[in-house]
Amino acid sequence: MKILVSALEVSSNIHLKALRPHLPKVEWLGVYEPLNARDKPILSPKNFSVMGFKEVFGRLFFFYKALKTMARLAEQADLVLLMDSSSFNIPLAKRIKKAQPNKPVLYYILPQVWAWKAYRAPIIEKHCDKLAAILPFELSYYQDKAQFVGHPLLDEIKYQKTEVGGKSVVFMPGSRKQEIERILPIFVQVAQKIGGKKVLVVPASFQGLDLNTLYGAHLKLFEVSFDAHKSLFEASFAFICSGTATLEAALIGTPFVLAYKARPLDFFIAKNLVHLTCIGLANIFYNALHHESPGRGQTMLHPEIIQDDLNAPTLLEIYETLDREKFLQESQKIRTYLQHGSAQVVAEWIRHGLRA
Structure with a gap:
């Protein structure tokens, strides 16, 4: 199986790293941090590491080119996995579904529509096939494609304090x-x-x-x-x-x-x-x-x-x-x-x- 993944954030790549051992036979395409010699991402998440409205505006042409490249690459994938980064991944989902309506698209680590831009929820649901919610209260913003799956940090954190203190x-x-x-x-x-x-x-x-x-x-x-x-x-x-x-x-x-x-x-x-x-x-x-x-x-x-x-x-x-x-x-x-x-x-x- 080939999966096109769009993981632009540091946290998204940590969550992707926890997911990958459950999918050992997958070939990964797209934007992500490589974990082994077989990984060949087309771009690094570091290319997307910008903060603030001014910095984003200055890189609009780069983001536009990346969208076109990722949408074309989706043709080679069996499935598309989007992780967080709504400003990039929602337009990407639209492009992919317009060109390939039957391409399965999964959004994992959903945009924070509960914080602002709640109007994005029906847009996300329209252009994705399944939504993996990591917050129980996210479900109320969607109709029928979202399901609570647990939280990735509970896969990743191996430590838990039982008493106060530290060194x-x-x-x-x-x-x-x-x-x-x-x-x-x-x-x-x-x-x-x-x-x-x-x-x-x-x-x-x-x-x-x-x-x-x-x-x-x-x-x-x-x-x-x-x-x-x-x-x-x-x-x-x-x-x-x-x-x-x-x-x-x-x-x-x-x-x-x-x-x-x-x-x-x-x-x-x-x-x-x-x-x-x-x-x-x-x-x-x-x-x-x-x-x-x-x-x-x-x-x-x-x-x-x-x-x-x-x-x-x-x-x-x-x-x-x-x-x-x-x-x-x-x-x-x-x-x-x-x-x-x-x-x-x-x-x-x-x-x-x-x-x-």
Whole structure:
């Protein structure tokens, strides 16, 4: 079987890596991180790693060419697997279905229509054959093609705390250069005020790169780790840029504060387009657990310090005062809510040509 996969994000490729052992005989085409010598992606996800409205606008021609190339490549595939990245993958699904109406298309890691652009849900359903929802509350936005399959992080995370404590403090300033430039200097100020072992978690995809160039002279303050899950498990507390890492910390049971700062223009646009009370995935799920609108509730599992509020004194105060015992107890409710991993269910669908 040949599968055209469009996995443009770091997190999507982590989820794809967990899925692939369940599909050992598949030949993979498209955009993804290669895992062995047989893998021949046409483009790297790194080619799509842009942030902010200005950067996206500047690369529109590249995205257009990539769409055309991927749509043509779909002719060679038995099935198409789309993962997250709605701005690229929804137009790709439209192109593929227009040219090949009978080509099976599976969307795994659905766009966050519950956060904004809910009108995309019927568009996604029209151009895809099956939708693998990793959040239970996503189902209410679709008619009949979506099914909850579990959450991929429960396939991937092998650690879970049973008691409060740890031997280090973890800092995770993001996976994009722009994020690191904005957030790391504040994390450095925090690290200089905290005693003991301090660990900087670096994305595994950065291995082999010049970390001193990426992170600057203050890199020597930290022990560097490429293993986020192990480092979070061993930590007593974490300072985390927004993203999948916040949910990873919650599922492991490590207390943390979400710390995020975008470019002023991007923040202004997003604030006026997306009316959310929280941005952390764990908080969004925690809203749902308390029968609140996900992302728009008031019940929070962890603090979120965003934009102009983000500064070292505020982060240090949270570090000193956050109730670790309560966090550990409440965070495990997220695990129960998400039930189980998703890779086995999705692989079964694929093996049966989406007829499972």
